[in-house]
Amino acid sequence: MDSPSPSSEAPVDSTSPANPPTEMDIDSPSPSPEAPEDSISPANPPTEMDIDSPSPSPEAPEEIPGAPSGKTLISSATTLLKQTLLPPEIKTICGKTDNPKLCESSISPLLTAAIKPDASSVLVLSIQASINATKAVMPTVNKVAAADCQELYDDAVSNLEDAINAVKESDIATVNTNLSAAMTDYGTCNDGFEETGEPNPLADVADKLHKMVSNCLAISTLIK
Incomplete structure (x- = not known):
C-alpha cells in the first residue's frame, strides 16, 4: 500500500509577531479639523450696536433772553400791517385826536370789513378798545x-359800556359824561397812591388808559 505523500506546507504568514498589524478603530470618529482661530482678539472686542436706543434728537435752538417770542413778533407784524391798511377815513378821524398813533393801534385789531369808516363806528371801536385794555x-x-x-377800575368799565350804548342811541351828551367819568376813575386811583406816598405800580397803565379815553372824547366831537 502506497504511503501518502507529504502535504505541501501552508504558506507562512508574512505578518510577523514582531510587527503586528495596527488595528483601526472604525467606531471612533475621525478628529474634526480645528476651527480657525477667531480673528477678533479679546483686546479689541466688537462694539455692540444698541438698536433699541433712539438716535439723539436735534437740540432745540437756544432762546435768547429778553428777545421777543415768535408769537409776539407775528402779533406785532399783524397789528402793524392792519395799521398800514387802515382806510384813509379812519386815519383822518384818528388824526383829529391828541394821540393818533395810539388811536390807530388800539382800533386796528377790532376793525372788520363790515364796519363803516365813519366817526360813530370809529368811536364805538375806540371805546371798546378802552374796555378791553381796562379789563386786561x-x-x-x-x-x-x-x-x-379795584372798584374804580370796575366803575370805569361800566361807564365805558354805558358810553357805547349812548353812541348807539345818538346821545352824545351821555357819551361824553360817561367817558369823562371813566377818566375820573383812573385819576382817582392814582390820587390814592399820591396821598399815601406809596409808589404807584399802575401809573403807566392809567396814563395809557387816560389817553385812550381822551381819544374817544375827541372823536365824539366829530359826530354831527
Whole structure:
C-alpha cells in the first residue's frame, strides 16, 4: 500500500509577531479639523450696536433772553400791517385826536370789513378798545392795588359800556359824561397812591388808559 505523500506546507504568514498589524478603530470618529482661530482678539472686542436706543434728537435752538417770542413778533407784524391798511377815513378821524398813533393801534385789531369808516363806528371801536385794555389790566390791579382801585377800575368799565350804548342811541351828551367819568376813575386811583406816598405800580397803565379815553372824547366831537 502506497504511503501518502507529504502535504505541501501552508504558506507562512508574512505578518510577523514582531510587527503586528495596527488595528483601526472604525467606531471612533475621525478628529474634526480645528476651527480657525477667531480673528477678533479679546483686546479689541466688537462694539455692540444698541438698536433699541433712539438716535439723539436735534437740540432745540437756544432762546435768547429778553428777545421777543415768535408769537409776539407775528402779533406785532399783524397789528402793524392792519395799521398800514387802515382806510384813509379812519386815519383822518384818528388824526383829529391828541394821540393818533395810539388811536390807530388800539382800533386796528377790532376793525372788520363790515364796519363803516365813519366817526360813530370809529368811536364805538375806540371805546371798546378802552374796555378791553381796562379789563386786561384788572389782574394787575387786583394784585398790587387797594380795594378802592379795584372798584374804580370796575366803575370805569361800566361807564365805558354805558358810553357805547349812548353812541348807539345818538346821545352824545351821555357819551361824553360817561367817558369823562371813566377818566375820573383812573385819576382817582392814582390820587390814592399820591396821598399815601406809596409808589404807584399802575401809573403807566392809567396814563395809557387816560389817553385812550381822551381819544374817544375827541372823536365824539366829530359826530354831527
